[in-house]
Amino acid sequence: MTRQIRVPGLLNVIRTDDADTIRTLANHPALDRDFEAKGPLINRLLAARVRRGLRSAMGPLPSALMRDDEARAQSQADLRERFKPGNWDAAGVGNLASYVQGADSRPVGELAQEVVGRVLDSEYRANEDTWEAATKVERHLRARNPILRIIRWLSGELMRAQNVLSRASRNDGASVHGTGVAVHNLVDSLDWMRAAWTDHGRRERLTPQTAAHAAIRAPHTVLRAGAYDTDLLGGTVAPGTLVAFDTRKAAERGMDAHLAFLGDSWSGCPAEAWVMALLEEVWRQAGEDAS
Numbered sequence: 001m002t003r004q005i006r007v008p009g010l011l012n013v014i015r016t017d018d019a020d021t022i023r024t025l026a027n028h029p030a031l032d033r034d035f036e037a038k039g040p041l042i043n044r045l046l047a048a049r050v051r052r053g054l055r056s057a058m059g060p061l062p063s064a065l066m067r068d069d070e071a072r073a074q075s076q077a078d079l080r081e082r083f084k085p086g087n088w089d090a091a092g093v094g095n096l097a098s099y100v101q102g103a104d105s106r107p108v109g110e111l112a113q114e115v116v117g118r119v120l121d122s123e124y125r126a127n128e129d130t131w132e133a134a135t136k137v138e139r140h141l142r143a144r145n146p147i148l149r150i151i152r153w154l155s156g157e158l159m160r161a162q163n164v165l166s167r168a169s170r171n172d173g174a175s176v177h178g179t180g181v182a183v184h185n186l187v188d189s190l191d192w193m194r195a196a197w198t199d200h201g202r203r204e205r206l207t208p209q210t211a212a213h214a215a216i217r218a219p220h221t222v223l224r225a226g227a228y229d230t231d232l233l234g235g236t237v238a239p240g241t242l243v244a245f246d247t248r249k250a251a252e253r254g255m256d257a258h259l260a261f262l263g264d265s266w267s268g269c270p271a272e273a274w275v276m277a278l279l280e281e282v283w284r285q286a287g288e289d290a291s
Contacts, residue, residue, distance in 0.1 A: 002233055011042040014233060017246035019254050021233070026265035030232060031224040031243055033066045033267075038225070039240020045146050046242055050223055052153055053141040056176040057166035063177045067266050079174055080270035082119055085277030089118040093278065097285035100193045107131055112186045115278070116178040121170060126179070130168045133161035134180045141181070142220065178271070185260075188217040189279055197286065208287075212279035218247040218260030 002016035016022060025031055035047040054064035062079075065072035092115040099108050109131040117124030140158050143149040152158055162176070169175035192215040196202050206214070226241035237243070251260040258264070261272040269275075 004233070007040070010040050012040050012238070012240070013043065013046075013242045013244060014237070015244045015246065016233075017249040017253070019250045019256055019259055022245045022247065022250055022259065022262075023264055025224070025232070025243060026222075026245065026262050026267070028232065030227050030230045030237055032227045033064060034225045034227060034239070035064070035223075039238065039242070042146075043240050043242050046223070047225060047240070049141065049143070049146075049149055052158060053137060054177070054181070055162055056169070056171065056173045057163050058171050058173060061173045061177045061181070063181065063267075075174060076270050083271040083274035085273050087119055087274070088115055088278060088281075089122075092118060093281055094285060096190060096278075096282045097289060099190060100197050100282055100286045101289065102194065102197070108190055109134065109183065109187055112183050112190065113179045116183055116186065117169065117175055119274070120172055120175045120178070124168065124175070124179075126168070129164055130179065133164035134183060136161035137165070137180045138184050182219075182269070182271070185217045185219060186275065186278075189215040189275075190282070192217065193279070193283060193286075203287075206283065208280035208284040211283040212276050213255065213257050215279055215283075216251070216257045216260050216276065218251040220248045221245065222247050222262065 002014065002018055002021050004012075004014045006012045016025070035051040037044045037047065039047075051064070054061045062072050062075040092111065095106070095111045096108075096115060098105070099111060110126040110128070113126035113130055113134065114124060117126065136157060140149060140152060143152075162180070165176045165180040169179060193211060196206065196211065196215070222245040224243045224245070226237040226239050226243070229236070229238050231237070247260060247262065251257070257276065258272070261269040261275075263269070263272050
């Protein structure tokens, strides 16, 4: 379903959970990542949430840069090379397999952070502080109450969390995104696998490939902003109009893993193949260990 919510001077948002519409709009030239203060009041507040959340101690994360930004394009290409299937810490993958089987030696968030972080830095170490920082960033990005969001920002909570993630990542913005933002989707995938593992019949039916495909979890929402005036989806888009893709709902409805990564768009996740292969390997190792 696609709908536009418009209150003159206050709000102008288009929201969609339709897979085909998301694919079309994800590449539409009128939509970009321009999250500067434009448009109605609530739009400005929502854009500020994203702008403040997708940062490291060094500045905006690559995932917050606009379509024509050369640094973004280069970073995306570099990350695609780094995140090759099989390029992961073997011990870390074993820990994830143990978690799927029911082990609780360490929080799954820390385990997932280490596996992601070590693709870019073999010495990356996750701990209670890095995972707490990631949960604070996630809480900021998904917060619905603008007053609480502003209070947390003014208190410095968000900046302190971003600094913790930056130090752990040696100020690598891509690593901060992976270990502070994208890691939550991986954790949700691993939690799905852990729940599926408890059902013996289901466990036997799932191959590594089908388990990975069923487990994949997209971001709940991906936000884009209007770049110029145009008619779109029967509504008017202007600079500052926000378009929200409900990617998780759309991907789960259609069992569409490729959509979960916006794989056909300019902003497609460069780690798509890596994540799918990782989840397959985790399920395979869990099965071998249980044999």
